[in-house]
Amino acid sequence: MHRHLRIFPLIAAVVTALVTTASANPDLWKSEWPNTDFSRSSVTDWSEILSGGPPRDGIPAISSPKFRKVASENRINVREPVITVEIKGQTPRAYPIRYLLWHEIVNDVVGGVPVAVTFCPLCNSGMVFDRRVGGKVLDFGVSGKLRNSDMVMYDKQTESWWQQAIGTGIVGANKGKVLKQLPSWMESWGEFKTRNPDALVMDEPDWSRSYGQNPYVSYDSSARPFLFNGEMPPHGIAPLMRVVRVGKRAWPMSRLSSEGEVREAGLVISWASGQASALDTRQIGKGKDVGTVRVRDAKGRDVPHDVMFAFAFHAFFPKGKWMLAK
Structure with missing residues (x-):
């Protein structure tokens, strides 16, 4: 369902209400997820878990992706966004959002490091994780479930559910485990x-x-996020304003684009124009300019972060700190 957002508000409200009611009992999912241990869960309100429409693997994650040299790629518009992964000693890799919009997860190995490159369109959350947990390498897929409009991933080894926006296991044998986020x-x-x-x-x-x-x-x-019933962000910040999240702090993109560079909390956050939004026009390369953000520490090293929508930050970090203009 979340592939087709041109839906009348009243219909969307009815659909959301029906999905919420039908999803409030995990017993309904046990036939679909017979290997998931629902007795182990950090979810206190099961009505937060909604169906996004497609079933498990209806949005197919990519494993063992193929690559080509940059010089041989001529299909991608220069303004289109990519997720960049640069691991020391390894050839840099770009994962185009034009593919992640349709697959949401790429399971890859870079220089011996098993990684999951993830992107949740409804939250604009794009993060890269180390797939190793407790000495085991996990393979991730798309569950078809949403929580606070954010993708719920699952690992194919234990069929535990993972919240993409916080990289944390929320249901199953890996409940409470946290994936290591890598700089990207x-x-x-x-x-x-x-x-x-x-x-x-x-x-x-x-x-x-x-x-x-x-x-x-x-x-x-949009004025409001899709399939989301939670509280809107404070300080008059638009729900779908992009914010740069580092830990439990969030810098609104409106401030960063205005100031160009912010030095706070031991970080140097820079903004430069030139990157198209993947969630604007039909042709990604023609999207409005949302700019590129880099987050580095005082020594110039890239810092793990996320560029997510404000409503999602507030939902997952309700006590988080908003780094507003001084």
Whole structure:
């Protein structure tokens, strides 16, 4: 269902209410998830778990992706966003959002490090995790469930559920386990290939999808998030304003784009124009300019962070600190 956002508000409200009612009892999911230990859960209100429409693996995660040299890739618009992974001693890799919009998770291995490159369109949350937990490598898939509009992932080894926005196991044998987030960032394809002309870019997956097109047209201009019943963010911040989250702090993108660079909390956060929103126009490359953010520490090292919508930050970090303009 969350692939088709052009739905009348009244219909959306009715659908949300029906889904909420039907999803409040985990017993209803046990036939679909017979190997998930529902007795182990940090979820106190099961009505928070909604069906996003597609069933488990209805949005197919990618494993063992193929790559090509940057110089040989000519299908991607220079303004389109990619998630960049640069591990010391390894060739930098770009994972285009044009593919992650349709697959949401890529299971890969970079220099011996098993990684999960993740992107939740409804929260604009794009993070890269180390897939090793307790000495075991996990393979992640898309459960088809949402919580606070954020993707619920699952691992195929134990079928535990994981909250993508916080990288934490919420249901099953891995409840309470936390994935290590790796430094990564979202930038334009043009920025990536200019800086890394000899790097690698994920090749187009072998699926029949409208790659390069955005199935969530005008979503980040919406007044309210889709399939979300929680509290709106404080301080008059628009629910779908992008914020840069580092730990439990959030910097509104409106402040960063105005100031260009912010030095606070031991961080240097910079903003530069040139990256298109993947959640605006039908053609991703024509989306409005949302800019590229880099987060570094005082020594210039990249810091794990997320660029998510304000409503999602408030939902998962209700006591978080808002870093507003001084």
